[in-house]
Amino acid sequence: MTKILLIEDDDIVGEMLCMYLSEEAFDVKRAIDGQEGLSDIHQFNPDLILLDLVLPDAEGMVLCSQIRLLTQAPIIITSSKNSVSDRIQALTLGADDYMCKPFSMQELKARIYAILRRVPQGSALYSEPIPTPETLEPSSDIRLDYDQRRLVVRGESVDVTFSEFEIMRLLYQSPGRVYSRDEIINAVRGFDSYVNYRAIDVHITNLRKKIETNPKDPQHIKTVWGFGYKYIVPST
Structure with a gap:
């Protein structure tokens, strides 16, 4: 069963998404803030992550970047921010898709399946630290x-x-x-x-x-x- 980690602090939105995705046969776990989300990545090892950008304890863009360093699982941003600059920044920091609230549940499901078709199933956690801009060994030229x-x-x-x-x-x-x-x-x-x-x-x-x-x-x-x-x- 495909595991989805939902990082969403809004109880109404969170419960609605959990209920809908569970009915669609996904194994869903919800985290209510960034710290809980980071912890759940290690414990739950999700196949895909739904990340709200507005959280009580974390700046969403920074959290997206942190998550990308921990796992290669696809990240779909869900946000009420709908500017082009926000979308570009999120995609640049490692997100795989960006959906503006409110959105259709059917569209969300379609996007999840579209991403999962391209991503091999299995452990998404990195087994060793991955290169970052600060640690990457560039080629000599x-x-x-x-x-x-x-x-x-x-x-x-x-x-x-x-x-x-x-x-x-x-x-x-x-x-x-x-x-x-x-x-x-x-x-x-x-x-x-x-x-x-x-x-x-x-x-x-x-x-x-x-x-x-x-x-x-x-x-x-x-x-x-x-x-x-x-x-x-x-x-x-």
Whole structure:
């Protein structure tokens, strides 16, 4: 049975979501604040997390980032905040989708199933600390400056678009992991914006022109045919 952790402090919303998801045959556990949610990730090991951004003890965006360091389980943000900047920030910090309250339960179920179809079932907890911007060992010739949102290639700052930086960030932080085009689309824009597979391929082509010595024979951004892309740190 698929396990869903709901982090929601509003009793009415929380009880309604728990009841609905339980009726849909999900194993649901609710946490009423951020600390309880972080604890439940270890104890419950959810397959998917529903995270409210407004909690009594935690700033939602910070909590989203903390959760992403603990587990690779998909995160769906549920929030009354509906600005584009909030959505972009949440997706940048590791969320997989963003739903504005109030929302349809049927749509929520559809989005949950859409995400779970792309994610292998099993333990989602990281068995060892994953790289973070502070601890990541970058390749000798390529760096990401997270504070200034710069791409540095062989010592030179390279101009990149918003989407190119977000794609590079996603791939760069998990060397060797293969990301599907759907995952890349969600990391860049989310479900509610028009970004298709072709657009992702164009961004990848442009990134290769900026970071590869020979873009026609890429050594960093590799294509996994029929699925997506991965970032490689070439051995020296």
